Amino acid sequence: MKELIQEGKIKYWGISEVDEEYLRRAHKVCPVTVIQNRYSMLARQQEKLFSVCDELGITFVAYSPIANGFMSGAYDEKSQFNEKGDYRSFMPQYKSDAIKSSENLMKELKKIADEKKATLVQLSLAWMLNKNKNIIPIPGSRKICRLEENFHSSDIILTAEEIAKIDKLLDESHIPVFGVDK
Numbered sequence: 001m002k003e004l005i006q007e008g009k010i011k012y013w014g015i016s017e018v019d020e021e022y023l024r025r026a027h028k029v030c031p032v033t034v035i036q037n038r039y040s041m042l043a044r045q046q047e048k049l050f051s052v053c054d055e056l057g058i059t060f061v062a063y064s065p066i067a068n069g070f071m072s073g074a075y076d077e078k079s080q081f082n083e084k085g086d087y088r089s090f091m092p093q094y095k096s097d098a099i100k101s102s103e104n105l106m107k108e109l110k111k112i113a114d115e116k117k118a119t120l121v122q123l124s125l126a127w128m129l130n131k132n133k134n135i136i137p138i139p140g141s142r143k144i145c146r147l148e149e150n151f152h153s154s155d156i157i158l159t160a161e162e163i164a165k166i167d168k169l170l171d172e173s174h175i176p177v178f179g180v181d182k
Helices: 002-006 020-029 045-056 096-101 103-115 120-131 144-155 160-172
Strands: 014-016 034-038 059-063 135-138
Touching: 014 020, 020 045, 034 045, 045 059, 096 103, 103 120, 103 160, 120 135, 120 144, 120 160
Parallel strands: 014 034, 034 059, 059 135
Antiparallel strands: none
């Protein structure tokens, strides 16, 4: 990558699914511009990378920022995923016991979202955007209305105290999520 940058063939480069050690090693060889890792309210193990990204000037692109749709609050234990290839049917956060154990968390997050005149999706994205200046979430959207909803999450301001309150709620919840080893 360093040679390609020196030759002018590429301007920036990034890596995905990195930990702190790998990121530091890669950055020493050739400055990394961006990383892409799974990150959401339910998948917070990557937060330890924030200080490294801040230190090195690296952008953190968060994929699956709504935990594969779970943080939308649109699903319950009766939800069926019948579309061919709908991977949510085997994801741990969509199992009935996980949905039941998430009820209190979702209720408390909904209160905060309502106070902000926001949806749960907007709160999830705003939490991320307000938590660290170097985060860019990339939520999937199949509908224009969802794209607009996601866009307006950047209008929501959360204070450090509100973020700490949300983090405490998340710390107290124990919801399994796809792609996260606990």
